[in-house]
Amino acid sequence: MTANEDQEMELEALRSIYEGDECFKEISLVSFQFRIGDLDDTKAFMLDITWPETYPETAPQMSLDAFFNNRFSAETKQLILTKLEEQVEANLGTAMMYTLFEWAKENQEALMENHKPVATAVTSGSDGITSSIAKKKEKKEQLTKSQKRRIINRTDHKGELPRGWNWVDVIKLSKTGGKDDDLA
Template sequence: MTANEDQEMELEALRSIYEGDECFKEISSVSFQFRIGDREDTKAFILDLTWPEMYPETAPLISLDSFFNNRISAGTKQLILSKLGEQVEANLGTAMMYTLFEWAKENQGALMENHKPVVTAVMSSGDAMSAASAGKKKEKKEQLTKSQKKRIINRTDNKGELPRGWNWADVIKLSRTGGKDDE
């Protein structure tokens, strides 16, 4: 069998095995993502695997560079890649994607044993000030009733602006009332 025939057979097998599995994602016919662990789990990570042209005779390209993995330290990523590299060497020449995914799932605890989530949030000076004032009591905005909101909406046009002259006195009524000298 040629490398392309092996790839086609393995692709069919992966599609049938992981059909409906939210952890498996086929990016292209030679590129895949597999999430190890639940989304909310801090020890979860995503494996990005890409087949080179001569796969399975050559090793697949394994990456942990997806945005989901930003919370994993560089040391932990290096450990995962080295352990997966050992599995790749042991299975070189055979279809190994399923084996790699399942091995990573089974050994997630050992791979993430020394994992401490990395915090990558950058705070601007405005965020720092708001975080410092978070302890202070916030003023509540005045809450309008439903009828008050309806009256405001009925008075405004489609842009949210009050119509021209909304607070003018009715000039016609004033002219009709007249004064005492009009008699």
């Protein structure tokens, strides 16, 4: 069989095996993405695989450059690729995509044993570590133009409110009456 015939057969097998599986995505006829682990798992990773023209006689091109993998260090990515390349060498000359995907799923814990998440939302400040949540609290409230005009109209030329602006109008209170007036 020629390489193209092998690729067509493997592609058909992959489509039937992973039909409806959200972990498998066919980018093109020779390019695929496999997600190893659940979306909410901190140790989940996305593996991009592309077949060269002579696949399966030559090794597929593997990459962990997807945005999904930004939380991993370069050392962790290199370890995963090295282990997967060992599996590729062992299966060279045969259809190996299913084997690679299943091997990665079974060995996810071993591949990620030295993984320490790369902190992207945490920045270092002068007083220690400041999270992005603290930055959100510092954000000032935005006023509309009409709200700003009302504030300016209530203040004098110095930016201060006039004396007695929050006083209660005593005359209006006496006209409305109180509880004592109703009893008499």
